[in-house]
Amino acid sequence: MRNRRSGVPAPLLIPASLGVAFLVLPLVGLLVRAPWGTLWSQLTAPGVGEALRLSLVCATAATLISLVLGVPLAWVLARSRARGRSVLRALVTVPLVLPPVVGGVALFLVLGRQGIIGRWLYDVAGITIPFTTPAVVIAETFVAMPFLVITVEGALRAADARFEDVAATLGADRWTTFRRVTLPLVAPGIAAGSVLCWARALGEFGATITFAGNFPGTTQTMPLAVYLALQRDPEAAIVLSLVLMAVSLGTLLLLRDRWLGRAGAGMAA
Amino acid sequence: MKRLAVLAAAALLALTGCGASGSAASGSTSSSGGGLSGTLTVFAAASLTDVFGQLGRQLTKDNPGLDVRFNFAGSSGLATQLTQGAPADVFASANTTQMKVVTDAGLQAADPAVFAQNVLEIAVPKGNPGHVTGLADFGNASLTLAVCAPDVPCGAAAKQVFAAAGVQAKPDTEEEDVKAALTKVQLGEVDAALVYATDVQAAGAKVQGIPFPEAEKAVNTYPICVLKAAPNAAAARAFVALVRSADGQAALKAAGFRAPGA
Numbered sequence: 419m420r421n422r423r424s425g426v427p428a429p430l431l432i433p434a435s436l437g438v439a440f441l442v443l444p445l446v447g448l449l450v451r452a453p454w455g456t457l458w459s460q461l462t463a464p465g466v467g468e469a470l471r472l473s474l475v476c477a478t479a480a481t482l483i484s485l486v487l488g489v490p491l492a493w494v495l496a497r498s499r500a501r502g503r504s505v506l507r508a509l510v511t512v513p514l515v516l517p518p519v520v521g522g523v524a525l526f527l528v529l530g531r532q533g534i535i536g537r538w539l540y541d542v543a544g545i546t547i548p549f550t551t552p553a554v555v556i557a558e559t560f561v562a563m564p565f566l567v568i569t570v571e572g573a574l575r576a577a578d579a580r581f582e583d584v585a586a587t588l589g590a591d592r593w594t595t596f597r598r599v600t601l602p603l604v605a606p607g608i609a610a611g612s613v614l615c616w617a618r619a620l621g622e623f624g625a626t627i628t629f630a631g632n633f634p635g636t637t638q639t640m641p642l643a644v645y646l647a648l649q650r651d652p653e654a655a656i657v658l659s660l661v662l663m664a665v666s667l668g669t670l671l672l673l674r675d676r677w678l679g680r681a682g683a684g685m686a687a
Numbered sequence: 688m689k690r691l692a693v694l695a696a697a698a699l700l701a702l703t704g705c706g707a708s709g710s711a712a713s714g715s716t717s718s719s720g721g722g723l724s725g726t727l728t729v730f731a732a733a734s735l736t737d738v739f740g741q742l743g744r745q746l747t748k749d750n751p752g753l754d755v756r757f758n759f760a761g762s763s764g765l766a767t768q769l770t771q772g773a774p775a776d777v778f779a780s781a782n783t784t785q786m787k788v789v790t791d792a793g794l795q796a797a798d799p800a801v802f803a804q805n806v807l808e809i810a811v812p813k814g815n816p817g818h819v820t821g822l823a824d825f826g827n828a829s830l831t832l833a834v835c836a837p838d839v840p841c842g843a844a845a846k847q848v849f850a851a852a853g854v855q856a857k858p859d860t861e862e863e864d865v866k867a868a869l870t871k872v873q874l875g876e877v878d879a880a881l882v883y884a885t886d887v888q889a890a891g892a893k894v895q896g897i898p899f900p901e902a903e904k905a906v907n908t909y910p911i912c913v914l915k916a917a918p919n920a921a922a923a924r925a926f927v928a929l930v931r932s933a934d935g936q937a938a939l940k941a942a943g944f945r946a947p948g949a
Contacts, residue, residue, distance in 0.1 A: 531831075649839050
């Protein structure tokens with residue numbers, strides 16, 4: 419992305435402007451319809467802070483888990499010569515096309531107390547996962563991790579593999595090469611993937627409400643609170659949406675300056 | 688016995704999923720005539736899914752030119768959609784509160800009419816693994832329990848019965864609508880959920896129902912009305928008439944609803 423605005427050709431500028439309008443106008447709609455008069459009382463209503471805190475904690479936890487599992491997975495997809503890689507890639511992207519509610523049901527079938535693994539956890543260890551805060555993190559990770567994997571895989575493919583070859587010829591083993599060469603090389607991609615992953619986790623609704631249920635303080639994240647507020651009081655739902663958006667935009671802008679601005683000038687947000 | 692036979696017929700129909708509206712609703716109907724055409728859009732509470740589907744098929748059978756479409760969801764969500772201008776011909780709500788949202792906005796063509804009543808029942812997975820016996824068990828924190836969120840009608844009703852019974856409910860999840868609560872029972876993920884009697888009946892063999900006396904404290908009435916902006920007002924009136932006819936009432940009864948005056 420260059421900053422020479424004068425250089426944007428009209429065939430790009432017009433659709434780009436339409437694209438911005440398309441994405442931003444709904445936000446304007448929320449701002450216009452927001453009940454500014456009762457904003458403060460809506461904001462301080464019981465449960466709002468709790469839902470926001472839970473959303474931020476769970477989305478961040480989901481992003482961290484996605485990083486730990488997703489970056490190695492992206493490496494396998496981009497670098498390994500194993501057969502069946504394309505099948506693996508298709509499988510990894512399943513959560514992207516799966517309606518999140520279906521994802522939630524699928525999580526039940528594996529981790530629910532009647533599920534393949536969950537049944538065992540319940541009988542042997544007395545652990546039930548659904549309807550707990552960890553269930554929220556699991557649901558969000560399931561839905562959001564593919565965004566990170568795909569982004570990092572793309573960065574790995576775009577990265578110049580010759581750096582890694584050179585490291586190898588200089589005697590670095592593959593793990594050292596990964597840590598000291600590959601990882602710094604794709605850091606912008608990892609940053610961009612993390613942002614996408616976090617944003618997706620923050621907005622997650624379907625898998626969460628299905629697998630984790632909805633209980634204030636335990637599993638009710640902001641999107642769930644917004645949905646239920648919509649059933650009762652659309653104005654409250656608008657306020658909650660604005661809060662969620664303000665916090666997520668604020669966080670992303672802050673990150674961009676502090677972190678992405680340095681590492682990923684051309685990649686992210 | 689006669690009631691049992693009707694139930695069995697309804698269950699069979701639900702299972703086979705065939706287009707016929709069934710013996711319970713055969714014979715003359717107020718909707719006959721066959722002159723209706725176009726598309727009829729009905730916004731109806733989630734708890735009406737099965738029985739309205741059946742009545743819709745009957746209307747289509749009597750009027751081959753008519754295409755009946757349903758939007759089944761929580762009544763509150765439907766009311767919001769309607770006040771936001773969603774195009775529909777008929778609105779059937781699971782309680783009077785959400786119908787009032789629509790009538791307060793002046794969207795009705797005529798005053799709503801109550802066509803059915805529903806009460807809450809405890810739904811437990813087959814075999815009742817949590818050994819739930821009554822409403823008091825909802826105060827047991829060691830059980831996994833689902834109720835509807837207080838924002839939706841079944842949750843409002845649940846709040847009323849808990850208050851009436853003096854039970855301090857300790858649910859693990861407040862579901863977004865009654866079908867979501869029922870799904871968790873069907874999957875065996877909760878020990879019990881508070882749902883409508885009709886949902887227990889529709890769920891079949893995977894779910895057992897436990898009626899409880901306090902349910903009488905929160906009887907839900909179902910109003911229906913034709914909407915003022917209905918693109919297909921004739922078909923809308925025919926559908927409302929069918930719901931309120933003897934055939935419609937028989938189908939509702941077979942699905943576990945009570946008659947409006949009961």
